[in-house]
Amino acid sequence: MKLSKMLFKSLRETPSDIELESHKIMIKSSLIHQASSGIYSYLPLAWKSLRKIEQIIREEIDNVGGQELRMPVIQPKSLWDKSGRSISMGQELFNLNDRRQKPFVLAPTHEELLTSIVKEMIYSYKSLPQLIYQMQTKLRDEPRPRGGLLRVREFIMKDAYSFDLNKDGLDESYENLSNAYMNIYDRCGLEVIKIEADSGAIGGKDSHEFVAISDAGEDKIVICNNCNYSANSEKASFSKKQYTIDSKLENQEFPTPGIKTIASLCKFAKVESYQTIKAMFYNSKDELICAVIRGDYEINELKLARAIGDPNIKPASNELLKKHDIPAGSASPLGKSIKVIADDSLLKANNYIAGANKEGYHIKNVNIGEDFTASIIEDISQIPDNAQCSKCNKDLSFKKAIEVGHIFKLGTIYSEKFDANYLDINGKSKTIEMGCYGIGTGRLLAAVIEQNHDKNGPIFPKSISPYDLIISPIKYENKIIKEYSDKIYDLLKSNKFDIVLDDRKESPGVKFSDADLLGFPIRLIISEKLIEQNMIEIKLRNSEESIKIENKKLIDYLKK
Structure with missing residues (x-):
């Protein structure tokens, strides 16, 4: 070409x-x-x-x-x-x-x-x-x-x-x-690395993604450098902190005027967030769903959708909440005949503070399995930034990655x-x-x-490069250089190389810049001086250095 x-x-x-x-x-x-x-x-x-x-x-x-x-x-x-x-x-x-x-x-x-x-x-x-x-x-x-x-x-x-x-x-x-x-x-x-992944709309129980680590990626992945556990953050599990489980105490309702968030509740009641229950409400096929999680974690809606078996869950509307008499800021599953999905973090402590389902009131010493039940208890939590591995309890790290393949059972x-x-x-x-x-x-x-580029352009791996190499003659319009370049071009083609000859009337700087921008693995440089020496200069795209070899050794060098 x-x-x-x-x-x-x-x-x-x-x-x-x-x-x-x-x-x-x-x-x-x-x-x-x-x-x-x-x-x-x-x-x-x-x-x-x-x-x-x-x-x-x-x-x-x-x-x-x-x-x-x-x-x-x-x-x-x-x-x-x-x-x-x-x-x-x-x-x-x-x-x-x-x-x-x-x-x-x-x-x-x-x-x-x-x-x-x-x-x-x-x-x-x-x-x-x-x-x-x-x-x-x-x-x-x-x-x-x-x-x-x-x-x-x-x-x-x-x-x-x-x-x-x-x-x-x-x-x-x-x-x-x-x-x-x-x-x-x-x-x-x-x-690439292979990681656990969510199945999404395609469905299935198990799936894995193949991802390339890159700052250009929009996927956030979780990696354990100790045991090599890896997963998409949407799927990742982690070790949830265990707190002392005390004897069951009596429920105690207390006023919480103006309290609408976990942070304000903790400040008002002088407790830590892990001592509270957070309740979120969703609409699944026109049914009200209450998702509950320990207050120090957040709900992962993809995990929740998978647990329910409905990929189209959405936050409950004000109308649906009003229909079930759910008060904003003081809600919980207590005393409600609704489907409850609980995060398994609620099993790692007890005597929580939860909403009393009465505006401006909460209840102390609430426990799952005693004060309310859940039809499903499993991991529905987002992975926090300071999480530990569920396999070995070592710190997890986060990286950005590009998904380049996905497989599903x-x-x-x-x-x-x-x-x-x-x-x-x-x-x-x-x-x-x-x-x-x-x-x-x-x-x-x-x-x-x-993964393979520098400031000048791509650096194609040989296996997928559009062409094997480019010939960059200096002053191709010179008759001697043209005849010699054409001869090398024909020789390489006859030896089954897929090549490009830069036959343009351009300066060496433009030709070399364009050769880098094209990203082919090898550049051959031909000049009048090199012809006189019976040499050809070879520049590999992934190297700053170039070498000179005798013309007669060119084919053997390129084939090795």
């Missing part, structure tokens, strides 16, 4: 509203072009890199038994109604009607459609397990697209789906895909809804166990650039 013919324009400045380095670099080096908020064209350089990423993914997924197919982006909305995700996905799901007013969606994932396919094609245990995947365009109406390719509304994703006989088979598939993912990231030159969530069953060896009908596994290729490329 001659650089003068490439769809490439180097920008020295980028718009002031672009914050992330990968976004700046992709704009400056003509990797992407923005069509609208969260919608980009992949220009030839990015597309070459993405194709290499896709090939690495294909090889690794095929290596664990994957079969590639292609499913449509547009799908009947009835499939999503059946799974319930036409509601749970909310406004992120693109909806449209055809000319006959039949409703469709633009799919962000393909669990529904593929489960329907498997239902029609798989009857016997002899046909399982199956691992099916695709590289396909996905669409999601993101409320806040940001960071170039890190959070977009249209993207390419490798989504894979496993179908197994039982939970043991699912565990094996899950582990195989997890290992394949680590191989993919390693081959793409990306450093779906279990039978979708197969039950779509009647995806098989006959076992005894002729008994069983439900298929499913998993799903996603990698966004554009986000992966952006994450690689975030």
Whole structure:
């Protein structure tokens, strides 16, 4: 490829509203072009890199038994109604009607459609397990697209789906895909860690994210440097402080005029926050839910939604609170016939102060299991900044990270809804166990650039670089230099190198700057003096130094 013919324009400045380095670099080096908020064209350089990423993914997924197919982006909305995700996905799901007013969606994932396919094609245990995947365009109406390719509304994703006989088979598939993912990231030159994660709208019991540590990330992750526990902060557990459990004391109502917050209650009653109960009220499918937690912690609404089994919980309206006679600032589950979800921190102390459900009054010595009961007691708390590891009690640290992959154990969530069953060896009908596994290729490329760049531009790992190298002749318009450069260019092409020749009439400074901005692993420099010496100068993109070698040794050097 001659650089003068490439769809490439180097920008020295980028718009002031672009914050992330990968976004700046992709704009400056003509990797992407923005069509609208969260919608980009992949220009030839990015597309070459993405194709290499896709090939690495294909090889690794095929290596664990994957079969590639292609499913449509547009799908009947009835499939999503059946799974319930036409509601749970909310406004992120693109909806449209055809000319006959039949409703469709633009799919962000393909669990529904593929489960329907498997239902029609798989009857016997002899046909399982199956691992099916695709590289396909996905669409999601993101409320806040940001960071170039890190959070977009249209993207390419490798989504894979496993179908197994039982939970043991699912565990094996899950582990195989997890290992394949680590191989993919390693081959793409990306450093990642695997962390526990929330399943979100996709569903399932267990899930893990693969994240690249980066200040550009919008995910907050928790890491224990002692035992290597790691999790997304939305999912993370931690060791909750145990306080002395005293003998049960008698309830005592006392006035708390004007007290509306835990902080003001503690100051008024001269107690610590862990000696209080905080009550929050939510609406779940038009049912009032009371979530209670120890006063020194905050409620994690994602954990709460998972505990209830309703991803669409929302704070209770004033009307709903009034209907159940819930007073602001003095509320609790005491004496109320409502569903209660309790954080397990309430089991680590007793004799709490809680709202008396009477304006301006609280009650001392309240205890869970005696003064009120909870239908669910589990971890629904946000992880505080000074938390200790739940595994080893050592301090946890927090880092920002970019999610570059997510895998889920779906279990039978979708197969039950779509009647995806098989006959076992005894002729008994069983439900298929499913998993799903996603990698966004554009986000992966952006994450690689975030981890591999300097002030001059990207430093592409060889495996995903758009081209192997660039030839930067000084004064290409000089006949001798042109003939020699063309000769080297043809020699390298005949040896299967994918190369760019900078044939522009530009100064050495511009050519070298653009070579860095393109980020290819190797730059070959040709000058009249070097030709006289039968030498070529080689500059590696990830090094400040350059070396000179004899022309005849060039091919051997590049192939090693």
